[in-house]
Amino acid sequence: MKNPLNREITVYISLTAAIASGLIAIIFISGNKEYYLLYPIVSILLVFLLTYLVTWLFLKRVPNVNTVDEKPTWKNLDKIFNEVNQDAVSLASNQVREIDRLKGMEQYRKEYLGNVSHELKTPIFNIQGYVLTLLDGGLEDAEINRKYLERAEKSINRLISIVEDLETISRHEAGELKLVKENFNIVQLVEEVFETQEIRAKKRNIQLVFYKKYKKPIIVCADKMKIFQVLTNLITNSIYYGKMEGKTRISFSEVKNKILVEVHDNGIGIGEADISRVFERFYRADKSRSREQGGTGLGLAIVKHIIEAHGETIHVKSKINKGSSFIFSLPK
């Protein structure tokens, strides 16, 4: 009998019936001294066993409604308190976790807004300065006129890049950017990115090369447009943060069912203190060079989002003044 309450009921009923039968036996055999003890004892035992058996059989058929909440007794009080305690503890720790999560989100929101307004302020104030200079008489001078308008245009382009990158990031975070996967040749995609970055690389005399000649196509299954963006961001970084006359080298390797893509440069490198933070939004190891090159500080954050959306990973290895390697995986 699993339910202790059922056992108690059975015992109570059996005892009551047994005592009653004992009393009846005593009344019936009063006067008969020979059996005055034997009959009541036998009667009590028999009736107890019989009633126990019948009640037990009966209760077994009754739906067991009392198995979940044990009836509190001194013996199980400890257990019940423990259970209640554990419920309270797990409820409290859930609440604490939720509060921590909300605090984290609030902190993130504050930092994010602070960063965004800081990033937008610089080009906006620059544009304001150029326009004021022009209005203050610069307009009359043809040379100043052109110079300041060109500078204003540069700042406007910077504003556009920031806003576009921010939009990409927030769409990624909102899960709006769905991947459109297809099989394609990653070697060919890198060649296409090389073509778009040729002029930029030439300006710094940086060579864009493959580690070796990849004769056969290397097919991966991923979102081609987004991987194009990943490669563009990594290769432009290798140019911005590369040394003059340097080299950006792409290599591929196969590990199990993955293709590893490595973008390697022999540029300025990243210090140990910065390396773990370069994928954070707006984090810049080299602030002045990043801004001077028109960097938004969002390029690597976008790269990480895209790679992780594919269920893959990206790592960086770097040594200051030696160069950097960004390695990411893609499914075959």
Ligand SMILES: Nc1ncnc2c1ncn2[C@@H]1O[C@H](COP(=O)(O)OP(=O)(O)O)[C@@H](O)[C@H]1O
């Ligand atoms: N190949 C690289 N070599 C050295 N530093 C790099 C490289 N790529 C990225 N970094 C560092 O990481 C920072 C973040 O990169 P990224 O997110 O692309 O932003 P940014 O717009 O500044 O280029 C850069 O500001 C730079 O300091």
Ligand SMILES: [Mg+2]
């Ligand atoms: Mg960048």
